[in-house]
Amino acid sequence: MRDLKPWLDLIFKRPGRLVVGGFLILATLLSGIGLLAVSGWFITETALVGLLLAAGVAATINLYVPGGAIRFFAVSRTVFRYLERVYNHDIVLRLLTDIRVALFQRLSRASRVRRGELSGAQWLSRLTSDVDALDTLYLRLIAPTALACLVTLLVVILAAVLFDIGTALLVGLLLIIALVIATAGVYLRTWRLAARQSDRQEELRTAVIEHIEGFPELTAAGRTGKHAAWLMRQAHQVTSEQAKADTRVGWHLAGSHLFVNLSAVLALWAGFALFQSGSVSGPVLVLMPIALLGLAEVYAMLPDAFGKLGATVASAARLNRDCREEEQSVTATATVLPPKTALLADNIAVKHPGYAPLFTRFNLEIENGERIGILGHSGSGKSSLADVLAGLLPTAQGSLARKDCVYLTQKTVLFEDTLRANLLLGSPEASDTELWSILEQMELAERFASEPNQLDTWLGSAGSRLSGGEARRVALARVLLNPAPLVILDEPFTGLDAETRARVSKRMETLLEGKTVVSLAHGPDALPGTDRVIYLSV
Amino acid sequence: MAEPQAKGSEGGERNASATEQKAVNGWLADLARGSRLWIRGTVVAGTIAGIATIIQMVLLARIIHLGVIDEVPVADLTPLFLSLILALVIRALGQGFQTRFAARCSEQVRRDARRQLHKHWQATGPVELGQSSAGTLAREWIDHVEALHGYFARFLPQMTLSMIVPLLILALVFWLDWLAGIFLLLSAPLIPLFMALVGMGAEKLNQQHFETISRLSGQFLDKVRGLTTLQLFGQTAGAAELIRKRSDHYRRVTMKTLRVAFLSSGVLEFFASVAIAVIAIYIGFGLLGYITYGPSEDLTLFSGLLILLLAPEFFQPLRTLSQHYHDRAAAMGAGTEILERLESPVNVENTTEIAPVEGADDRIELRSVSKTFRTDQSVLRDLTLTIRKAEVIALTGPSGGGKSTLLHLLAGFLAPDTGEMHLFGEAPGSFRFGWLGQKGFLVQGTWADNLRLTTPDASDIAIETALRNVGLGSLLDSRKQGIYSPVSEEGQGLSGGQARRLSLARIFLADYDLILLDEPTAGLDSDSEVFVLEALHKLAVAGKTLIFSTHHQALLTLANRVLLVSDGEVRDA
Known part of the structure; x- marks a missing residue:
């Protein structure tokens, strides 16, 4: 993980933009949750008032505030989503520029011998896929994780305010479990596989190129079949490891989703006790679980990003290794050049x-x-x-x-x-x-x-x-x-x-x-x- | 410095005509058929997850209705809560198995595609294959096949799921309240329209992204490769500034496209949000009794809440599909290139199998052999030739005269159009022989790995002797671990001449009867040349049949028969 530090430093050189980008994502997420939660509240409120009206009891309902909120959230979700995507992709491209320039400057200070150690194909993959892994670090990983934590906190506080501390803590516990499954859990279960992937692919590429360059010689020696079978096995291994990592990410996504849903069920279950004791109204009782269900969308992007984190760290490590600056070799006692x-x-x-x-x-x-x-x-x-x-x-x-x-x-x-x-x-x-x-x-x-x-x-x-x-x-x-x-x-x-x-x-x-x-x-x-x-x- | 590798991967896609696209679709469908069990499994698991989601929402709405409206004590709701948890677990299992099956499907598809490509390489033969760069072929075999992953693992099952799940939800909503159902249905005809919009946007985005990245990478790589030169001239700072400027320029160009491309996915988002808002407000007013027509009188908290909870789930599969739309574009692009390769002509094998010719195992014979390439002029015309065992033959003549073609025919890399030929009584290519192309060939690994590639059971001593035979002895002595030292690929690796000598060492080691060499001394430094000449002399003395093309005087002297190949004819010079 330490390998990411120089790149994170580079990313955080634009704090203003990162904060604005993060705010836009937050606004999008909250609008989505708000839309459903307020709608749930509204429907429950109208149902209760409707029953009273039907029973001939005089009851009033303020239609303007919730109606306005629903319309506002519907529009703001769309607008913020669009702004967020445009703004954050712009950041990603800016980061790409920063990373390329920084990388080039580091390379130009690195020793020529080290640069020569890599083949053209290896450089190409360093400068494309490895750099790509880093420039999306913010958009795929940092921002969603930070915001998921923030939104979780907000929802837990909401639960504490609307329900009670005990329920809020229980809900918080389930959400933390969901969060850990979607983040650290995925990382721990995939990093080894993910970190190996790029090296494996690189080895495979070298092997394929060698196979093709040696095709005439291998054909003449009657060894194409044997060599190809070996090559195919290498490729299959890479693919099946990838499939294994994908499957693990999928299970973690499902698991994290399950705990989010469980937190909603728990909130409803605990809320009923409060409702029946009269300390929570029906509409508020409905609002809370629906808001919690909305968290699933917030967590949904995390497992995939954490499944790739192992590969990202490996990319950073490779870039650090291959572009490390040469410890200035002590210039041997400067000889003075004789005249002429x-x-x-x-x-x-x-x-x-x-x-x-x-x-x-x-x-x-x-x-x-x-x-x-x-x-x-x-x-x-x-x-x-x-x-x-x-x-x-x-x-x-x-x-x-x-x-x-x-x-x-x-x-x-x-x-x-x-x-x-x-x-x-x-x-x-x-x-x-x-x-x-x-x-x-x-x-x-x-x-x-x-x-x-x-x-x-x-x-x-x-x-x-x-x-x-x-x-x-x-x-x-x-x-x-x-x-x-x-x-x-x-x-x-x-x-x-x-x-x-x-x-x-x-x-x-x-x-x-x-x-x-x-x-x-x-x-x-x-x-x-x-x-x-x-x-x-x- | 050229950087063609980064380009071209999406070139085919841009020019893909309708028929081409159809062909690619057909090929993708064939691949899908090969792993249809996994695809079906993915869809079934996804559908189960979808049904579990619907049940989850039904139970949620039911519990809320019973608790809030009918004021049922919470203890009596326990069975419903437990069923709800069961539904959640089934939903999670469905989701998990969906990705598991999807991963297996994609794994299977990629294996199949790689096998197809490799079979094609085999059929194409070394000569035609040599027309494409190794980098391009490797990219097709690795990256293009990888690009199929998203299509088979995500897009294809999601296509079906985005039909099944919304339809189930729609049916349920209609049963609950047909007016709300109509709201959802009204957005349905718009959905294909969104999809087209989104698709166009995604495709454009994909192209733009690929183009930008590859162009930028190309220029960046160019600068990095020439960094030593930039340093020598003290120009690194200027180059860094240039990279910044160009990169920034591309950002601005790309953002222009992205702003438009994101709009189309914004439309889908907008309709999803508005549909939810409209339904919420409609249900609210219906529950208040403000709407006096239609089915809204029968609305309850249960049906109202359920419709609200289902509305986002109605749009979710479509949103997921639109997120995966670029997977389709990527697979189409990669598929076009792979298909182009698979459809490229193969080396037509001479179907008339040559039975071993009795009593002819001391000579190579060609009878009336002709070979024509695509152009109308034949490279070799009605060639009849006999070469005796242990002869050393030099083929000479102008370039393009057919020397290489003759060598390729003898090697069995090309099949003759007409005529018959046998080598020591056997068909060309049906036995092991030595081949030395113009480029040496080495793999990453040790000297021993490189030599055992063609002769797996060679002893250490034999390997060392072979290397000394081609003058690599002194190089070997300078390496710490002898034949077990790595032959590095670049930098301080082997020169072109040394690499060719390494290939020659393989021939020494394998002890073939027939050795074919294409211009064995062309482009060699004088040093390597001497070693190659000496090595060939040793092989000739050992009684091997050597046939090589050359212009080199020393090699012509080495030969005991010189053949002039010119204008499709071969005669003794």
């Missing part, structure tokens, strides 16, 4: 947490303006070294000092956004002329000049699809726009054919004039011009 030096690596080790070091005792000193090439075959730890030099991966030992740098990662990362937005990441203040000029250098100007939206061409799935080589050059252009004095390029020419590579490489000479460049590649022909080359070997 752009980068100084002293006895560093490259190591991923939990893995054996890729290499140790690596020394490198790069002078200002120098062009260094680093060559190594795949798996030699080349990209990890680049990550260390760029500061993405902390050094396991030794010290590293360098000037500000800009880094082209081995993987081409472009955003689903306009070409302009993608390029401006490199240099937010760059003018259109500068952007076109760099595109010209990368031989992309013609490609985008022919697009109707030019610099505002949308990149990514929804817009223009770039070839691997084009995407690489956009990423390269973005890096070249950046003014940082140290440039680290990991396999800068991936996906470029030999001729384009040669031309682009040549132009980069001038573009990188005066900057210090570290390029990493698997072979000499994949490097831009260099002053010296270092070979990595394991």
Whole structure:
């Protein structure tokens, strides 16, 4: 439950809205109960007065107050219900925004290694279903529970005022039992099942994807049937656990309903003694049980929400775990960069947490303006070294000092956004002329000049699809726009054919004039011009 | 970065034409037929709960009438109170069993749907299946099938219940006071109208919700995936602001729709409230004797109160149904996509079963084999070819020339349109062989798990040898638990080349006679390439029949026969 705290704090940052939203729900619930209770009172009163009138006894009845109340409650129930739904859904969407932004900010402070631990599908489920579980926490759980408690209290007070304390306490006891069955009871009986659900689904998804990706190999090996049967069993287990949880929620709903109804019966039974002793009038005697029956609707939404609470807590725990901020690794004794030096690596080790070091005792000193090439075959730890030099991966030992740098990662990362937005990441203040000029250098100007939206061409799935080589050059252009004095390029020419590579490489000479460049590649022909080359070997 | 996964799940629904919708309805009905016992059980339990509710209200009204009007002493009412409690217990049992049966029904339906989908995958075969992304297929198999839950567990039984229970109540109210019955009945013709309104609203709401969420998630995920890049350029704060702005924009757009969508359910609520109010006031005036016409003279506290207590119960099943309406929309959307998959063409099995060809177990033979895809040009035309056991065959030729198709035919992943073929005297695909696609395949788990996937009874030593054979030995040495260390999926996992070598290790381990490889060195780094070449050489020396497509010079040299596949023809190069 502690896992929910940071998210609850976030939700309660909007107390004003929450109170208004809660008030609207309360008004809806009370209108519903009021409508039935006053109608019951009215019918009983009229029946009694009607009997007197029929018997020729002069009796009067105020028709306006109850009639007006009935009409008022009928309208207010509808109006409040509508306002409540609109207002509270607006809150939910606002909370969604808050949660997304907070999550993003936390993620951006979390370590890259941790982010890399999850696959794309896992991230998708974190950012969709896990976030969804949290943004409805208020509307599904907090508000209904708080209001159910409040309405229960009001009804018990009403019982104390109209009937007597003893009856009120008994009714209160039954209602508390109903409330516990609908809330804590459901939670205790389902949380284990619910908490497992998401992990199970995620495992299942991974397994299905693996099954499909391996379909040809498995078919060839004659093992599709066996693997599929295993897969089906996994799925059945997930489904039947879900069914079990659903069934439990259903029984708790029925149980809670039963106790609400019992409280109404008890109120009526106890009320008769008071009625026959003359301390309670007939209409009031009828009002109370009907009001209590109305509580069933108030409690009805609780079991379902508490049945999902286990899953919500698990979602929160997953988000907390995967987005926890990195305890700032103590920056090794800050080495002062000697004059005329752009980068100084002293006895560093490259190591991923939990893995054996890729290499140790690596020394490198790069002078200002120098062009260094680093060559190594795949798996030699080349990209990890680049990550260390760029500061993405902390050094396991030794010290590293360098000037500000800009880094082209081995993987081409472009955003689903306009070409302009993608390029401006490199240099937010760059003018259109500068952007076109760099595109010209990368031989992309013609490609985008022919697009109707030019610099505002949308990149990514929804817009223009770039070839691997084009995407690489956009990423390269973005890096070249950046003014940082140290440039680290990991396999800068991936996906470029030999001729384009040669031309682009040549132009980069001038573009990188005066900057210090570290390029990493698997072979000499994949490097831009260099002053010296270092070979990595394991 | 593209995020197609989040989209598309509701795409089909939007464009669903009437015929399509009919087909989906038919499919859903078939699924329902498969678990009709559970559905019937759900409806029966729900009806019992409904009848118990009516009895509860009758007893309540009766007790109140006897106590208040006839002033019966409370002690004499005890039997009635006890019956009332019995009715409450029966009502609770009915409710409980209703959800229990509903859960079982949905469980059954989801199993059936998953089985159907999987059968279809099997029938489709690896080649056609490969046309869809694994993510999409997994989403259909998991999420779309899950989306059927609400429809079968809630909506479908509630449909019937929202007919039965209100009708029972209506009959009782008519018997008590036909004028009050008419009030309820008057709202009845309006109810289908509400339902249509609510339904339209719900459907729109559902669509809007899905679209917004998926678009937002897509953009959000895009930013998260590129977070390292944003960090490198110091742009995270700007991106956070952008997420806030876009998210807020979507909120405003969504709220516009929601305001309208909620109106339609507000209408149902309004009529329910007004009907209760009208009935209460009518009964009150009737009891006072102010209404001199119709049946109101016979109204008593019992009948009046009972009508009032039953009025909300009359509307309750309809309100519940409207709450579950989105379940139907979700199931229709998911059903459309599942049905589309189920109706996609399957790999037509060659019906003429090939009897084992006697004395032909030393060669692969194709006689007059042709294969045509949907376009009118045939990929392979009248192909006759004999390949001897232990030969190493390289298939080369322009892309699109039919190399892959030939490999798929040999693997039995595709059936030829005409012609006959046998592999060592047996039908293609009827025996175990090695297959290496362009993408390596690995499962989450240890190295051993990955290799035992195709050879479950392999020894530890055999596994290690196989991994060393493909040059993964040094990687294995760097892992703490040897073959029992996990092969992680991403991040510090395997490169594409290493993954393909892992697949090759499976082939080494399994000791197949025939090994088919689709471009085994394409896109590999030079390092992996060397290992793959060496491994293939070892397999060739071991006397395996190797057939691979390639453009790679070193591989062409490895082959002892090179076949040029081009324009539907195959000849020795």
